Amino acid sequence: MPDAGNVRRFIEQFALLVDQHAQELTELDAAIGDGDHGINMRRGMKAVIERLPADSSAPDVLLKSVGTSLISKVGGASGPLYGTAFLRASKAVAGKVVLEPADVVILFRAALQGVIDLGKAVRNDKTMVDAFEPAVDVLQSSLENGKSMTDALAAAKAAAQAGSDATIDIVARKGRASYLGERARGHRDPGSASTALLFTAAAETLGVPAGGLGAPGGGLGAPGGGLGAPGGGLGAPGGGLGAQ
Numbered sequence: 001m002p003d004a005g006n007v008r009r010f011i012e013q014f015a016l017l018v019d020q021h022a023q024e025l026t027e028l029d030a031a032i033g034d035g036d037h038g039i040n041m042r043r044g045m046k047a048v049i050e051r052l053p054a055d056s057s058a059p060d061v062l063l064k065s066v067g068t069s070l071i072s073k074v075g076g077a078s079g080p081l082y083g084t085a086f087l088r089a090s091k092a093v094a095g096k097v098v099l100e101p102a103d104v105v106i107l108f109r110a111a112l113q114g115v116i117d118l119g120k121a122v123r124n125d126k127t128m129v130d131a132f133e134p135a136v137d138v139l140q141s142s143l144e145n146g147k148s149m150t151d152a153l154a155a156a157k158a159a160a161q162a163g164s165d166a167t168i169d170i171v172a173r174k175g176r177a178s179y180l181g182e183r184a185r186g187h188r189d190p191g192s193a194s195t196a197l198l199f200t201a202a203a204e205t206l207g208v209p210a211g212g213l214g215a216p217g218g219g220l221g222a223p224g225g226g227l228g229a230p231g232g233g234l235g236a237p238g239g240g241l242g243a244q
């Protein structure tokens with residue numbers, strides 16, 4: 001079960017994925033927003049890594065640090081939204097050393113609720129909620145049905161990506177893209193793409209035992225888990241950030 005080591009690797013992997021996809025996130029936002037989502041997220045996650053407590057053995061302390069860094073460093077909508085998500089996640093697992101399956105569900109459900117409470121978006125408003133909510137729903141149902149953490153997180157990642165894909169065909173009702181009306185149709189929502197990266201990072205780190213980078217099935221360069229994994233990453237055929 002995930003512990004502070006897994007949570008730390010999750011945060012670091014999310015920062016890495018955001019850094020690697022910053023350009024694509026910004027291009028998506030340039031199409032239907034103001035072209036800063038990748039810049040915002042990269043700046044925010046860089047600050048997160050710089051400020052992450054080096055010696056903490058508590059998941060909630062790490063998650064709280066992420067939330068505070070994002071809120072203080074990112075000016076756009078996404079900073080407060082992701083920041084609140086991480087702060088709520090921290091509160092949800094306060095005092096826990098090891099996260100049982102139910103704790104992992106509570107963590108991500110609380111994070112999603114933070115986004116919803118702050119942004120007031122619902123499904124199909126063409127926001128990060130369109131990726132976040134199906135991911136949490138699938139994570140919960142998978143774990144409740146007895147799937148392993150690894151399988152449940154992989155299913156959640158796939159649901160987040162499918163949810164992000166579905167934003168392409170809809171008109172926005174929240175955020176800057178809502179000013180565009182029909183013109184937003186045909187473009188992926190940038191925040192949904194970064195949320196897909198969040199669940200990709202979770203799938204690559206929370207469901208696997210600590211073993212350092214390159215560990216089988218675990219680390220950054222692990223087969224089947226990496227950025228360029230077939231059918232997995234945002235750059236996968238037919239599903240990529242630049243697909244539309």
Ligand SMILES: Nc1ncnc2c1ncn2[C@@H]1O[C@H](COP(=O)(O)OP(=O)(O)O)[C@@H](O)[C@H]1O
Binds near residue numbers: 035
């Ligand atoms: N009210 C909201 N609820 C949920 N997500 C939102 C909301 N407003 C914007 N977003 C998300 O934030 C993303 C834009 O983030 P970013 O570009 O960093 O901020 P800004 O829109 O201030 O420039 C959108 O693609 C969308 O997913």
Ligand SMILES: [Mg+2]
Binds near residue numbers: 029033035037076
């Ligand atoms: Mg923007």
